[in-house]
Amino acid sequence: MRSIAVLTSGGDAPGMNAAIRAVVRYGLEKGIKVMGVQRGYSGLINGEIFDLGRHGVSDIIQRGGTILRTARCQEFRTEEGRKKAANILKAFGVDGLVVIGGDGSFQGARLLSQLGIKTVGIPGTIDNDLAYTDFTIGFDTALNTILDAIKKLRDTSSSHERVSIIEVMGRNCGDLALHAGIAGGAESVIVPEKGFNVDELCRTILQGKLQGKKHNLIILAEGVGGAQELSKTVQEITGIDTRATVLGHIQRGGSPTAYDTILASRLGGRAVELLLDGKSSRVVGISKGKIVDLDIEEALTIEQTFDEELYELANIINK
Ligand code: ADP
Numbered sequence: 419m420r421s422i423a424v425l426t427s428g429g430d431a432p433g434m435n436a437a438i439r440a441v442v443r444y445g446l447e448k449g450i451k452v453m454g455v456q457r458g459y460s461g462l463i464n465g466e467i468f469d470l471g472r473h474g475v476s477d478i479i480q481r482g483g484t485i486l487r488t489a490r491c492q493e494f495r496t497e498e499g500r501k502k503a504a505n506i507l508k509a510f511g512v513d514g515l516v517v518i519g520g521d522g523s524f525q526g527a528r529l530l531s532q533l534g535i536k537t538v539g540i541p542g543t544i545d546n547d548l549a550y551t552d553f554t555i556g557f558d559t560a561l562n563t564i565l566d567a568i569k570k571l572r573d574t575s576s577s578h579e580r581v582s583i584i585e586v587m588g589r590n591c592g593d594l595a596l597h598a599g600i601a602g603g604a605e606s607v608i609v610p611e612k613g614f615n616v617d618e619l620c621r622t623i624l625q626g627k628l629q630g631k632k633h634n635l636i637i638l639a640e641g642v643g644g645a646q647e648l649s650k651t652v653q654e655i656t657g658i659d660t661r662a663t664v665l666g667h668i669q670r671g672g673s674p675t676a677y678d679t680i681l682a683s684r685l686g687g688r689a690v691e692l693l694l695d696g697k698s699s700r701v702v703g704i705s706k707g708k709i710v711d712l713d714i715e716e717a718l719t720i721e722q723t724f725d726e727e728l729y730e731l732a733n734i735i736n737k
């Protein structure tokens with residue numbers, strides 16, 4: 419292994435830059451050349467590859483987004499596109515590739531490894547939807563962004579004695595909603611993994627009002643449906659003034675938290691270590707506080723489990 423490249427792919431996530439920095443500096447320290455690929459697989463196909471030195475990643479550890487840019491690329495989903503990408507990497511003398519992204523990006527990395535390029539995936543997504551790792555890079559930062567918003571919405575909801583429905587991201591995964599619900603003390607958490615009944619929700623809201631609650635905060639995962647629509651229904655049924663807030667892409671930006679920065683740095687180092695050991699088609703992650711690695715295919719077949727215990731706890735202590 420004399421030369422490796424790193425790219426970011428799919429939705430960006432805070433902490434991706436810290437991971438890029440770790441990959442570059444770890445690789446250089448071990449005496450190999452490190453290159454950056456711009457715009458994910460799309461840049462790979464177009465040969466947007468450049469050398470990265472130690473100072474090329476200076477002053478990025480604290481920055482959100484990704485200095486390499488990111489993209490979604492249809493062409494890479496085709497065999498022809500992937501062959502083009504593999505040939506480009508060979509032309510640039512790249513032996514190994516670090517892919518920072520989510521499950522889709524990992525599928526791409528797995529297929530690329532079949533064309534002779536050694537690949538390792540680092541989980542970078544705010545969704546925390548990869549079952550093999552306890553946390554993905556960006557999740558903790560997005561969670562804290564949501565928490566900040568909840569605190570503000572709590573103030574205004576109390577003043578006006580309103581119901582506030584806060585829609586958060588996560589695609590089909592309810593982790594952001596559930597963790598935000600616990601941390602923000604929200605009265606209800608609605609996630610795709612659990613059934614949801616609007617009448618039951620309204621009963622909870624009305625019971626809360628009878629108990630003297632000044633506000634009612636509801637965290638809604640985007641995978642369940644829209645906050646605006648639910649807000650109208652809740653207002654109609656309960657007769658209580660209800661407002662919807664869709665947090666949107668604000669959840670994807672910002673300086674990474676200490677947790678995400680440290681996780682990204684650890685995963686970046688391990689990813690390079692694996693390539694140096696001649697490993698391929700692996701992903702790195704964290705399990706019970708330890709950095710782990712496993713085969714991509716195996717990692718992607720592990721079924722996502724929902725934290726029922728945490729959900730139950732939210733229902734008991736937040737009502
Ligand atoms: P994420 O990595 O965050 O899950 P996407 O699902 O959008 O994001 O995937 C990012 C990119 O990875 C896609 O635009 C595509 O180029 C590549 N990709 C995704 N799925 C596959 C697949 N099954 N085969 C090959 N490439 C894929």
Ligand code: F6P
Pocket residue numbers: 429520543544545587588589640670
């Ligand atoms: O995967 C990260 C994510 O932010 C999801 O939570 C969300 O559903 C999606 O990406 C939004 O994608 P886009 O940036 O293309 O709007």
